[in-house]
Amino acid sequence: MLRRSLGQVSHGTGTTPASVTSLLQGLEARGFITRTSSPHDSRVKVVRVTPEGEQIIAGFDEAMRAAFEAFYAPLSEAEQDQLLALLERLVENVEVPSRPGGPPGDPRRRPL
Structure with a gap:
């Protein structure tokens, strides 16, 4: 069984x-x-x-798969691959900005 404290969940x-x-x-x-x-x-x-809650969880994966299929349907498979490659390049260069007022101990938290 997965166990997390409230603090661990909020930080994560x-x-x-x-x-x-x-x-x-x-x-x-x-x-x-x-x-x-x-x-x-x-x-x-x-x-x-x-x-x-278990019923909601069980249906979540299928609902997400169907939503993704509908979203990407206008693109060919090659276009989907190209989009994914471009997005991955962008993500590699993203710096997470500091957030004032974030959870204590959060490395993104800026001093006030």
Whole structure:
């Protein structure tokens, strides 16, 4: 089972712990996850995916594949390959700008 702390999730996504908490609250309100207190540490919440959440996850890959196919349909296979190669070149040269107010410890965070 994959385990991540709220801080690890927020750092990995470049968001704040408050944003992650808000997202989890929304998922819980929709019935996709449950959050319970850890039996070992009451400060820690254990997040579990519900059967409804599992259904969403199961359909996600297929939905994304269909969306990508529809998006790229106007391009030939050769044009798709060319586009991908050009985008990869651009990404190789991108520098992530510093963000003021990012999560503490985030290397992109600029001093105020």
